[in-house]
Amino acid sequence: MHRFTLRTGQREELVDITAEVATAVAELGLDEGAVLLHVPHTTAAVTINEGYDPDVASDVVADLNRRVPRDAGYAHAEGNSDSHIKAILVGSSQPVPVEAGKPALGRWQRIFFCEFDGPRSREVWVAPISG
16 A cells, blocks of 8 residues: 655645555556545545636535535534535545556546645555455
């Protein structure tokens, strides 16, 4: 398994990690198959979506904030229940196919780390999927 760290700069943001995942795939020596991306945090997630227009990422964050407001009377004492809920909705893991030693993504697709309780230092795990 390959692990890399990143530092987020805002409470909520989508960070393009496609290049870091490509580096991890290369370091794993995987030519064909798939990897599993995993975020070992309860207030962060990982997803694949459009990366050409940066407004898409900000629209995603804005929509999640409308659906799961920060101050909605949650019982959790740390004040970040919305972050936990958003992480559940997006998901902590994502399979990514690998072809010719690189993540096989669609024309507009990028891989995003989803920060919902930053800024923080975070980890992403990249593990080959055997089969």
